[in-house]
Amino acid sequence: MSEQRIIRPTPISGFPEWTPEIRSVEQRWLDHIRAGFERYGFGSVETPSVEPLDVLMAKGETSNEVYTLHRLQEDNAADDSEARLGLHFDLTVPFARYAAQHFNELVFPFKRYQIQRVWRGERPQEGRFREFTQCDIDVINPDAVPLHFDAELPQVVHEVLGGLDLPPWTLRLNNRKVLQGVYSGLGVTDPLPVLRAVDKLHKIGADGVRQILVDELGMDTDQARVCLDLAEINGHDTSVVDEVAKLGVSSDLLTEGLDELAFTLDGLRELPTNTVLADLSIARGLDYYTGTVYEATFDEDPGYGSIVAGGRYADLAGSFIRRSLPGVGISIGFTRIFAKLVAEGRVLGGPLSPARVLVVVPSAERRGEARATAARLRARGIATEMYHQADKVKKQVRYASRKGIGHVWFPPFADGHPHEVKDLATGTQKETDPDTWHPTEQ
Amino acid sequence: MSEQRIIRPTPISGFPEWTPEIRSVEQRWLDHIRAGFERYGFGSVETPSVEPLDVLMAKGETSNEVYTLHRLQEDNAADDSEARLGLHFDLTVPFARYAAQHFNELVFPFKRYQIQRVWRGERPQEGRFREFTQCDIDVINPDAVPLHFDAELPQVVHEVLGGLDLPPWTLRLNNRKVLQGVYSGLGVTDPLPVLRAVDKLHKIGADGVRQILVDELGMDTDQARVCLDLAEINGHDTSVVDEVAKLGVSSDLLTEGLDELAFTLDGLRELPTNTVLADLSIARGLDYYTGTVYEATFDEDPGYGSIVAGGRYADLAGSFIRRSLPGVGISIGFTRIFAKLVAEGRVLGGPLSPARVLVVVPSAERRGEARATAARLRARGIATEMYHQADKVKKQVRYASRKGIGHVWFPPFADGHPHEVKDLATGTQKETDPDTWHPTEQ
Numbered sequence: 001m002s003e004q005r006i007i008r009p010t011p012i013s014g015f016p017e018w019t020p021e022i023r024s025v026e027q028r029w030l031d032h033i034r035a036g037f038e039r040y041g042f043g044s045v046e047t048p049s050v051e052p053l054d055v056l057m058a059k060g061e062t063s064n065e066v067y068t069l070h071r072l073q074e075d076n077a078a079d080d081s082e083a084r085l086g087l088h089f090d091l092t093v094p095f096a097r098y099a100a101q102h103f104n105e106l107v108f109p110f111k112r113y114q115i116q117r118v119w120r121g122e123r124p125q126e127g128r129f130r131e132f133t134q135c136d137i138d139v140i141n142p143d144a145v146p147l148h149f150d151a152e153l154p155q156v157v158h159e160v161l162g163g164l165d166l167p168p169w170t171l172r173l174n175n176r177k178v179l180q181g182v183y184s185g186l187g188v189t190d191p192l193p194v195l196r197a198v199d200k201l202h203k204i205g206a207d208g209v210r211q212i213l214v215d216e217l218g219m220d221t222d223q224a225r226v227c228l229d230l231a232e233i234n235g236h237d238t239s240v241v242d243e244v245a246k247l248g249v250s251s252d253l254l255t256e257g258l259d260e261l262a263f264t265l266d267g268l269r270e271l272p273t274n275t276v277l278a279d280l281s282i283a284r285g286l287d288y289y290t291g292t293v294y295e296a297t298f299d300e301d302p303g304y305g306s307i308v309a310g311g312r313y314a315d316l317a318g319s320f321i322r323r324s325l326p327g328v329g330i331s332i333g334f335t336r337i338f339a340k341l342v343a344e345g346r347v348l349g350g351p352l353s354p355a356r357v358l359v360v361v362p363s364a365e366r367r368g369e370a371r372a373t374a375a376r377l378r379a380r381g382i383a384t385e386m387y388h389q390a391d392k393v394k395k396q397v398r399y400a401s402r403k404g405i406g407h408v409w410f411p412p413f414a415d416g417h418p419h420e421v422k423d424l425a426t427g428t429q430k431e432t433d434p435d436t437w438h439p440t441e442q
Numbered sequence: 443m444s445e446q447r448i449i450r451p452t453p454i455s456g457f458p459e460w461t462p463e464i465r466s467v468e469q470r471w472l473d474h475i476r477a478g479f480e481r482y483g484f485g486s487v488e489t490p491s492v493e494p495l496d497v498l499m500a501k502g503e504t505s506n507e508v509y510t511l512h513r514l515q516e517d518n519a520a521d522d523s524e525a526r527l528g529l530h531f532d533l534t535v536p537f538a539r540y541a542a543q544h545f546n547e548l549v550f551p552f553k554r555y556q557i558q559r560v561w562r563g564e565r566p567q568e569g570r571f572r573e574f575t576q577c578d579i580d581v582i583n584p585d586a587v588p589l590h591f592d593a594e595l596p597q598v599v600h601e602v603l604g605g606l607d608l609p610p611w612t613l614r615l616n617n618r619k620v621l622q623g624v625y626s627g628l629g630v631t632d633p634l635p636v637l638r639a640v641d642k643l644h645k646i647g648a649d650g651v652r653q654i655l656v657d658e659l660g661m662d663t664d665q666a667r668v669c670l671d672l673a674e675i676n677g678h679d680t681s682v683v684d685e686v687a688k689l690g691v692s693s694d695l696l697t698e699g700l701d702e703l704a705f706t707l708d709g710l711r712e713l714p715t716n717t718v719l720a721d722l723s724i725a726r727g728l729d730y731y732t733g734t735v736y737e738a739t740f741d742e743d744p745g746y747g748s749i750v751a752g753g754r755y756a757d758l759a760g761s762f763i764r765r766s767l768p769g770v771g772i773s774i775g776f777t778r779i780f781a782k783l784v785a786e787g788r789v790l791g792g793p794l795s796p797a798r799v800l801v802v803v804p805s806a807e808r809r810g811e812a813r814a815t816a817a818r819l820r821a822r823g824i825a826t827e828m829y830h831q832a833d834k835v836k837k838q839v840r841y842a843s844r845k846g847i848g849h850v851w852f853p854p855f856a857d858g859h860p861h862e863v864k865d866l867a868t869g870t871q872k873e874t875d876p877d878t879w880h881p882t883e884q
Binding site: 042068358388 | 447448449450451452453454457458459460461462465466468469480481482483484485486487488489490491492493494495496497500507508509510511512513514515527528529539540542543544547548549551553554559561563573583588590591594712761762763764793794795796797800817820823824825826827828830831832841844845847
């Protein structure tokens with residue numbers, strides 16, 4: 001061994017990395033989500049990992065810390081075109097830029113999914129990563145997007161997450177027009193500060209919110225009470241509409257919002273009972289939503305933060321194009337979900353090899369036969385590994401078993417002898433034919 | 443429309459981005475490559491996009507320009523753990539670090555594939571990108587890896603690229619032991635400078651290489667002639683071994699190298715004639731290979747640069763662990779290949795929607811029926827889009843056609859009437875049943 005210095009590698013905080021058996025599960029989950037998106041006709045978009053800083057900052061205030069790129073050899077700066085590039089912190093800003101840039105090449109309504117890594121220069125903590133994968137779907141269309149999509153999107157998410165053995169979770173649904181309609185019915189002229197105050201309800205409690213509404217925003221105690229009463233309303237069906245009506249406040253915006261909320265709830269009635277909750281406390285305070293809003297948390301650990309979020313926006317790409325592009329979108333916080341379950345030991349590792357069968361080499365003379373067998377199996381789409389080391393058959397079988405390969409194939413050990421295959425799960429070994437054999441279901 | 447400033451988005455040089463119909467082809471290609479890797483039993487590994495700079499620089503000299511990360515709000519630097527992070531410039535260094543870090547969790551021989559983006563702070567030019575996707579496979583094993591893998595890896599690459607309609611390309615094969623064996627037979631004590639000089643043959647020509655060998659490295663003209671004669675040797679079969687023998691040089695290392703080269707060539711004999719070339723000029727000068735080396739180029743444009751490269755190394759992770767981990771690996775320069783064909787108009791765009799059928803809504807009253815039909819089709823795994831806009835049927839059909847959705851489904855327009863489906867390719871429309879219908883092959 002050389003005497004060179006050893007750099008002992010250690011995990012980097014906030015940048016998750018999985019061992020092969022966990023990665024094989026992550027991959028299966030991502031495939032499952034992608035297949036679900038495609039089953040509803042969403043097509044893939046990918047964007048570069050970076051955007052110019054003026055694009056990332058186009059919306060002004062962002063609570064997200066951006067990583068900028070610099071070349072290690074800064075002296076080589078003849079070309080400064082990358083001087084102001086940052087890694088994207090979500091998939092919405094890049095999608096907005098993409099939609100504007102490729103506007104004339106898109107067919108509308110444009111339905112895209114985007115599964116990519118994003119980066120945030122945050123202090124890592126439970127559920128917060130510096131590099132993580134998001135799975136987004138959005139529908140955009142010039143001028144108007146049918147409200148039916150507001151129900152279709154949670155349905156897609158419910159279907160894809162439903163296949164993944166997650167602990168129970170609830171999708172909370174609201175409509176900003178209801179909140180803003182109540183506030184304007186109360187005579188509030190600028191509803192956004194109220195929205196953001198109410199959004200802190202779960203963090204600072206009713207007294208804290210009341211204090212902001214009264215002391216900072218100048219509401220009287222009756223107005224503040226209505227805002228807090230509104231936030232207390234939730235339910236699994238359209239009875240919530242009646243409860244809001246009982247607050248005794250009215251405005252055109254409120255009527256419109258309640259109609260939309262009832263319509264969306266009704267569109268989700270086929271989902272299992274109690275998985276969707278109309279919750280009038282959901283505001284998504286800092287996001288640019290103008291109608292429906294979504295937010296999902298684990299029932300057993302709502303404090304862990306939202307695992308799914310989204311909503312309807314009046315204009316996606318106003319910073320980049322003079323064309324109204326309303327839409328509705330929803331995002332699955334994939335890594336936040338997956339990493340929690342891994343950390344809690346609730347992800348059972350998958351097989352270490354995608355191969356379904358290991359072809360052993362009985363002897364050097366029979367290697368050609370073994371190779372031909374493997375080729376025939378692969379030609380039939382069966383993932384097949386060959387054991388190239390000149391080890392005893394027992395060791396080859398042990399390798400298959402350790403890698404999670406379910407079957408071991410024995411090519412004829414002499415001319416005229418049959419192929420045999422062993423099912424490692426049952427231990428049975430029998431004669432077989434590489435042109436007709438199928439692996440048993442895993 | 444608001445009066446806010448418009449930021450006109452423009453492409454960022456060196457960061458490729460595809461329109462949806464090109465992206466759908468890219469995705470199909472990547473799926474095809476992944477499936478090919480898995481068919482040979484390679485399992486997926488992914489690593490974070492970043493590594494600590496000392497890991498990236500562990501091998502010392504790198505011609506790759508590294509992008510380092512900085513937080514935009516540098517004042518928020520209480521936690522400086524990310525102060526020395528850089529985006530990875532290939533997938534080999536992260537894999538070496540991974541193998542060392544997770545050594546005790548891996549089952550050997552460890553066969554992994556890794557399909558990820560990598561970043562290089564280079565000046566963009568034809569075939570050179572700042573962000574691009576690589577598809578790597580490697581086999582590693584403590585102390586020794588069977589030579590059979592040196593033939594299996596190009597076979598995998600040939601199989602996966604063979605399905606992608608590429609223009610003809612040739613895999614060039616060599617073995618560094620042959621080169622170093624000849625040089626040492628000539629009395630050269632340090633073969634690496636010679637190797638790097640010969641590696642420049644295609645760039646600076648025979649005279650240029652001769653000048654380096656004689657003027658800079660102190661060879662006499664006879665020695666230099668042998669080195670250049672060696673580089674002229676190439677052929678599709680093991681006759682190249684005889685040609686090398688005719689040079690009249692001998693050393694133990696040369697004998698070993700020729701044996702390995704002949705063995706590997708023989709292992710590739712099942713590939714189509716003329717797709718593999720033993721080429722004694724291939725050196726992969728700056729890489730850390732110790733035996734077999736691979737390099738592939740397009741036949742019609744060899745100057746475009748290598749589209750596949752790899753080789754055998756004596757020790758993967760010596761910088762990170764005191765354990766000998768030899769291996770052999772090969773990397774497909776995916777973006778380099780794909781971007782060239784896109785730029786030349788040789789990639790025919792795929793469908794804009796993954797949906798196979800669009801379910802129309804004949805009228806508001808029949809929406810429930812349409813939804814139920816879409817749900818039945820999806821439950822059978824058929825990607826199905828619903829048209830939610832209240833548009834005329836003709837417009838709905840036109841939407842399907844523009845999105846590349848092959849079929850339009852008409853749910854019963856009144857109770858007791860049948861379902862009908864129209865095949866947009868043939869124009870035929872007929873009665874059907876959502877529980878038995880299959881889309882025609884695309």
